[in-house]
Amino acid sequence: MKTNLTWKYYLIPLIYILLTAGFINLHFSELGGRAVHAELGPIAVEYYQKGSGRGSVRDLRLDIAGFKADLSEGVMMRDPGGRNARMEIQSVSLTRDRLRLTMSDGGSLDFRTGFTLRGGPRVDEGERGVAVAYRPAPDSEQGLSPLLELSTPPSAELSAPLPGLPLLRMEDTEQELLLAFSEPAESEGQRLVVSFDGATKPAFAELKEVFMSGNESESSERIVPGFVLEIGPDLQDVDGDPLRYWFFGQTSGLSGAQLESRLDGLVQRMLRAWQAGEFDSGAAALSAIVDLRVGAGTNIDLESGLLASLAEESRDSASWRGAVYTGDILEAHEQYIDQEREFLDRxxxxxxxxxxxxxxxxxxxxxxxxxxxxxxxxxxFAGDEDALELLDAALVELDAPELTRLEGAAAAGVFVAAVEALRDYAHRLGGAQAAARESFPAVLTHIQKVSSGLFFLSGTDTGGESESIGMVDTLVQLRLGRALIDYAGLGGPEIAEELGLALMDSIVDVAVDGAVVRGQFVLRENQLRPREVFLASEELFPFLIPERDYYPRVVDLAPQLGENIRVWSGAGRIGGNQLSNGYEISFDFPADEESFVVVRGVENIESVELYGMPWSGDRRFQNYSVGGWYYQEDTKTLYIKFRHRDREEEIRITG
Known part of the structure; x- marks a missing residue:
């Protein structure tokens, strides 16, 4: 008797038929394809190629000097909204020194060999370096950028020469590598993710030059640097310091003595220009300041009574700085208070x-x-505790990621303020040390090496021109250079002093000519173009001179006196001592010269001694040839005039 078979009895044969057909189709689809393995210096690439067009490249994997990248599913692309998606690799091309992976939208990842970390020249033997960049397609979606995920060798150790700076050192048993990134790479364990977002910092501008070399026909706007990897860098001449190697290569930097000698010569040239009538600010008092400072520290003789002889002719134009030498300190201080009030409000x-x-x-x-x-x-100096707390909080809250996003002048401004606080007022601003440490790497990313020995801080506001051009500001660079030198002296890395010296020397070399100082330059393609912006020479002096002896400055005597006493003076050395019933303040100044002093925070006065004897106060003190003092009780401010009989004079205050 026959029975009809159910569909289940046909299921197994049907599965066999489908599998057989699938294997046959797969076999025929592979006909004409080939497995490719190629090497280009330290780069090895393997993939499967069949025909051309979409889907023709499969299973692509890279090995870059031990760093492995699996691109079998394509290249990860990120859009401006932070969403990720894979894009197929459509073709692979190799030339003598280049591997190009072209994606389905026409953009490409380019790998070039034969470059050192410093960007060139080519290394014909050994091919020590690999540089990686992204070339967007001309009509590609705006803001789309690749992410390249790399896995490091299991035995490798990654370390950052300076946390926050996109520079890594890798060491394992077989080799040593240095990697410089356009932007900080995300690192987790043995995994690195490199981004190509086009926001190349000025310090890494040479990465773009690597790819432009020999490709003049290709627009530089179409190149987005990713990173440069150097194999076995020669760090012997830089004491094994990768950071110094990155900025200076194997050359020796300028010494502090060499720079200060240059600056002393510059100050003397400016002084001669003033004395020859070439300077037009009516600042005879300021020329006296320079003459005094130079005379005290160099071979120029300081004429006895020089400041007194200039006081009368410059009395009408006495400034807040000049008044400490020429008088009218009361009037100058009143004008300063008006400006100070607006400043504190801001x-x-x-x-x-x-x-x-x-x-x-x-x-x-x-x-x-x-x-x-x-x-x-x-x-x-204002004694505004609220403003001081706000400044301390503002410096502390800026973390490393936020600092790296600041433009050049903003990063420099944070660092300069932090170093000033750390150098002179660490007892008042507890966040100064952390702020200086955190902002230091951010500043370094904006320091661009233009040519041998010339360094400039770039990326500052361009006043309407393209941000990619970059702006060099003379005053910003001088301030930053001096702050870097000071930071090294306060326990910062040695490289800070070398970079500070290089920045100051570079800007002085191009900006200063006698009494004329250029204030700004446009930096384009490693060329400086001056703008029609000029600085008055006296604006530079606080940052040219290494020690501000004999230059007007604020001195905080709270640590010595235990009271909130702040001094404005141009004396060489200013010191304070506590007494049983008050305190004394000493001022070092050349004998036979006059100096004028403002002391704030004086709560009350019972008696004052000058020249070792009791001395009565009088608002007309500035007119007395022997010296005197005056106290404003409502502002807690003491004004003093010294006629220096000896080099060091003291005022003793009881109250």
Whole structure:
């Protein structure tokens, strides 16, 4: 008897038929394809190629000097909204020194061999370096950028020469590598993710030059640097310091003595230009300041009574700085208070109420302006504790990721303020040390090497021109250079001093000619083009001279006196001692010269001694040839005039 078979009895044969057909189809589909393995110096690539067009390249894997990348599913692309998607690799091409992976939208990842970390020249033997960049398609979607995920060798150890700077050192049993990234790479265990977002910092501008070399016909705007990897860098001549190797190669930098000798010569040239009538600010008092400072520290003789002889002719134009030598200190201080009030209102408003972008612009503006005393000193001298707390909080809250996003002048402004606080007022601003440490790498990313020995801080506001051009600001660079030198002396890395010296020497070399100082330059394609912006020479002196002896400055005597005493003076050395019933303050100044002093924070006065004897106060003290003093009780301010009989004079205050 026959029975009908159910469908289940046909299922197994049907599966066999389908599998057989699938294997046959797969076999025929592979006909004409081939497995490819190629090497280009330290790069090895393997993939399967069949025909051309979409889907023709499969299973692509890279090995770059031990770093492996699996691109079998294509290249990960990120859109401006942060969404990721894979894009197929459509073709692979190799030339003598280049591997190009072209994607389905026409963009490509380019790998070039034969370059050192410093960008060139080519290394014909050994091919020590690999440079990687992204070339967007001409009509590609705006903001689309690749992410390249690399896995490091299991035995490798990755370390950052300076946390926050996109520079890594890799060491294993077989080789040593240095990697410089356009932007910080995401690192987790043995995994690195490199981004190509086009925001190349000036310090890494040479990465783009690597890819432009020999390709003049290709637009530089179409090149987005990723990273440069150098195999076995020769660090012997730089004491094994990768950071110094990155900035200086194997050359020796300028010494501090060499720079200070150059600056002394510059100060003397400016002084001669003033004395010859070539300077037009009516600042005879300021020329006297320079003459005094140079005379005290160099071979130029300081004429007895020089300042007194200039005091009368410059009395009408006495400035806040000049008044400490020429008199009218009361009037100059009243004018300063008006400006100080506006300054403090702005500090409290921006640092207390402004958002982070406003605070960044504030620091950028402060470092660009020739205001003196500088930011922290001005707030300390004002005695405004609220403004000081706001400044301390603003410096502390800027973390490393945020600092790396700041433009050049803003990063420099934060660092300069932090170093000023650390150098002179660490007892008042607890966040100064952390702020200097965190902002140091951010500043370094904006230092661009233009040619041998010439370094410039770039990426500052261009005033309407393209940000990619870059702007070099003379005053910003001088301030940053001096701050870097000071930071090294305060326990910062040695490289800080070398970079500070290089920055100051570079800008002085191009910006200063006698009494004429160029204030700004446009930096384009490693060429400086001056703008029609000029600085008055006296605006540079606080940052040219290494020690501000005999230059007007704020001195905080709170640590010595236990009271909130702040001094404005041009004396060489200023010191304080506590007494059982008060305190004394000493001032070092050339004998037979006059100096004028402002002391703030004096709560009350019972008696004053000058020249070792009791001395009565009088508002007309400035007119007395022997010296005198005057006290304003409502502002807690003491004004003093010294006629220096001896080099060191003291004022003793009881109260």
């Amino acid at each position: 500090v409290r408003r921006i640092l207390g109420e402004g958002d982070r972008s406003e605070r960044a612009r504030f620091f950028a503006q402060q470092v660009r302006e020739p205001d003196y005393p500088e930011l922290v000193s001005a707030i300390v």
